[in-house]
Amino acid sequence: MSQPWPAAEFEARLRAVGERRYHHLHPFNQRMHAGQLSPNDMRLWIANRFYYQKNVPVKDGILLSKLPTREDRRLWLQRIIDQDGREGNEGGLELWVMMGEAAGLERDDLWSDRFLLPGVRFAVDAYVTFVRERPWLEGVAASLTELFAPGIHEARLEAFRRHYPWIRPEGYRYSESRLSQARRDVQHGLSLVLQHARTREDQERCVAALEFKCDVLWSLLDAVQLACEQRRAA
Numbered sequence: 001m002s003q004p005w006p007a008a009e010f011e012a013r014l015r016a017v018g019e020r021r022y023h024h025l026h027p028f029n030q031r032m033h034a035g036q037l038s039p040n041d042m043r044l045w046i047a048n049r050f051y052y053q054k055n056v057p058v059k060d061g062i063l064l065s066k067l068p069t070r071e072d073r074r075l076w077l078q079r080i081i082d083q084d085g086r087e088g089n090e091g092g093l094e095l096w097v098m099m100g101e102a103a104g105l106e107r108d109d110l111w112s113d114r115f116l117l118p119g120v121r122f123a124v125d126a127y128v129t130f131v132r133e134r135p136w137l138e139g140v141a142a143s144l145t146e147l148f149a150p151g152i153h154e155a156r157l158e159a160f161r162r163h164y165p166w167i168r169p170e171g172y173r174y175s176e177s178r179l180s181q182a183r184r185d186v187q188h189g190l191s192l193v194l195q196h197a198r199t200r201e202d203q204e205r206c207v208a209a210l211e212f213k214c215d216v217l218w219s220l221l222d223a224v225q226l227a228c229e230q231r232r233a234a
C-alpha cells in the first residue's frame with residue numbers, strides 16, 4: 001500500500017483539480033465573461049443554475065446528518081441558513097431569484113423549473129445522489145469546488161458590470177454575498193478533508209470526488225450551451 005501524501009501535497013493535488021477542470025474553463029463561461037451571451041442566453045443560464053442552487057441546501061442537509069461531531073454539524077448548518085435564509089434575512093436562494101428578476105425573469109420562472117433542461121436536472125441530481133450514497137468525507141471533498149468559486153464570482157461580477165448593463169444591480173448581490181461565505185465554508189471543508197483522509201486510498205477518493213463535482217458543473221454548462229446553440233439555429 002502506498003504511503004499517504006503529506007498534507008501539503010494532498011492539498012496541492014486537490015487544488016490542481018480546479019486548475020484542470022473547474023467550470024471557469026468551460027467555453028460557455030468564457031463566453032459569458034467575454035460579454036458574448038445574449039439576454040436570452042443569460043436568462044437560460046440563470047434559470048438553470050437556480051436548480052443547482054436550490055439543491056445545495058438539500059445536499060447540505062444530507063451531509064449534515066452524516067457528520068460525526070456536534071461542532072462540525074454546527075458549522076455545516078450555517079450553509080443551509082445561508083441558502084434557505086431565515087425570517088428577516090431571506091438568504092442566497094432569494095438573492096439568486098433577485099438576480100433572475102434583475103435580468104428580466106419572473107420569480108415563478110425559477111421556482112417552477114419551467115426552463116429546466118434535462119441535462120441540468122441529471123447533473124444536479126447526480127450530485128445530491130453522490131452525497132447521499134457516498135461516505136461523508138467524499139461529500140465534503142466534493143464541496144471543495146468552493147476553493148475555486150470566489151475567483152469565478154469575482155470575474156462574473158466584473159463581467160456583469162462591464163458587459164451586461166441591462167442586468168439591474170440587484171443582480172450582483174448573490175455573487176457579492178458568496179465571496180466571503182465561500183471562503184469561510186471552504187476553510188472548514190478543507191480542514192475536515194485534510195484531517196480525516198488518513199490513508200492514500202482515502203485521499204485518492206477525495207480527489208476523485210472533487211473531479212466528479214467538477215464534472216457536474218461542467219455538464220450543467222454543456223447542457224445550457226447546447227440549448228442556446230439549438231435556439232439560435234431554430
Ligand SMILES: O=C(O)c1cc(C(=O)O)c2c(n1)C(=O)C(=O)c1cc(C(=O)O)[nH]c1-2
Pocket residue numbers: 056142143144145146148149152153178217
Ligand atoms: O457560481 C458558481 O460558479 C458557483 C460554484 C459553486 C461550486 O463550485 O460548486 C458553488 C457556488 N457557485 C455557490 O454559489 C454555492 O453556494 C455553492 C455551494 C457549493 C457546494 O458544493 O456546496 N458549491 C457552490
